[in-house]
Amino acid sequence: MGKSIAAWKSIADDSSLCYISYRRFLSSKTAADQQIQLYNEITGDIHFDEKLRTRVVVQVDSLTRVTGTPSTVIADELHGIYRQIFSNPSRSKSAWEKFDGLITTAKHFIALDADANDDDKKILSMIRPGIKFIINDYKPNNEKRFYLENSHEENYQLLWKYLDDPTKRCGVFCHYKRHGKFSVEEIAKEAQRRNISEKHYHADTDYAVKHEDFSDPVAAFADTRIVIFNHTLEAGVSIIDKQFDILFVLSFEVGSVEATKQAIHRFRNISEIHYSVVRKISSGLPVTREDIITRIINNERNLTATERDNRLPNISDINISFGQAYISYIVEENNSRCFFTPRLIESLRRTGYSIVTVPLMDYPT
Known part of the structure; x- marks a missing residue:
């Protein structure tokens, strides 16, 4: 079965859920079947309690409104979430801290991304030691x-x-x-x-x-x-x-x-x-993790020609998981364009x- 269907089948019916997505909404059928609210329908804090069946779709820009601990956290399109977190320097540190905290404290964490790679595994293992990975080899497009x-x-x-x-x-x-x-x-x-x-x-x-x-x-x-x-x-x-x-x-x-x-x-x-x-x-050239680390340490701002990617974080502002994720994001973003x-x-x-x-x-x- 597909990754989304497999994820929904693995969640208990009475589980509270924080569904982090780079998309603004799920399909109306999925939202109705899973009884999920949209974050923009909620005023103030988005509170989760393990004892209550609260289910909400949130985007990166609403992560800092999340309080409490949901039973389950789903990160839908992990690379898309990274892109939204790190493309806005003014919110990247606070958004990452909340993302990191939700992964750490939830009973169950599920990451969905067809392009997930070894770097993603390392970052998630760093945040949540002992996390298990399942390779989904479902091929829905065999006749295409x-x-x-x-x-x-x-x-x-x-x-x-x-x-x-x-x-x-x-x-x-x-x-x-x-x-x-x-x-x-x-x-x-x-x-x-x-x-x-x-x-x-x-x-x-x-x-x-x-x-x-x-x-x-x-x-x-x-x-x-x-x-x-x-x-x-x-x-x-x-x-x-x-x-x-x-x-x-x-x-x-x-x-x-x-x-x-x-x-x-x-x-x-x-x-x-x-x-x-x-x-x-493109003015961007393939880069390596070592390139990015050197530029951050030396406080260089000329990684690529685009203004967004020039805004590298200061070394004093990042913890280990933030730094690893940011570096992976920059490498993936730059090289995927090349x-x-x-x-x-x-x-x-x-x-x-x-x-x-x-x-x-x-x-x-």
Whole structure:
């Protein structure tokens, strides 16, 4: 079974639960089944008592509101939580101390992340000695295929060739909302030019339109052959997934790393993905743990060109677990941008995808 289902089955019915997530909400079905409140529905402290069945989803920015000790703590998408903790220097120390404390004091702690690695094990073992790790080798995607196309242009031409068959329908997942041939709005215009029925959504789409369509996607997309959306539209992932079995992804390595990866993992019913990527040049280079430690000790601030990653913590402000986690976060964050595509492919392989490298194709210019 999948990691989320396995986690829920391992929790006692009467257990109180602090569910730490980088996402703002769970699916409505999960929230109803598990009787979970959202942190923004609670005013003041978010109090847990082992004797009470309090269950709340919290994000990093609400961690410091947590009081008491829940029976169970779930960290959903461990690397996403690290990213939220350490990307804001003003809250990283207090948020980490609360995170550390919850892991230490809860009777049961469950970490969920398809990309968990040996560094994560070391950090969690440091915080909670004796913690046991279970390798979940469930492969939900054994019947699925991931085609690594050579370029956006080839993927783009393949998209329209696929839709030449009037019985075919598909989803398109883009990086940009507008501007440029491979953006949501430009692909929508091309569909209109070809007289292909389309719907498109991005962060600036009118909320009323999105709400109406997503409330009844079967009716909304009944006569639609192509739906285009961008990675900021999380709701679109679930909606598209239920309507189509093939998806075209036009991505960029820098700037859409985690959003692209998480979206692809969340497509449960899509059986075929055609993926292309344009590698935007990054000033970041692969780094090692030793690089980061040296820079922190020497109080250097030039790790990468991005302002966020320049804000290294002062050595006097960190304890051992904080330092280890921060260093792992920086290494993972930086290197995942440098090696995004191979890491994405390896992650998909672990879940059962068949990876197909596509030979160069001829297409009209």
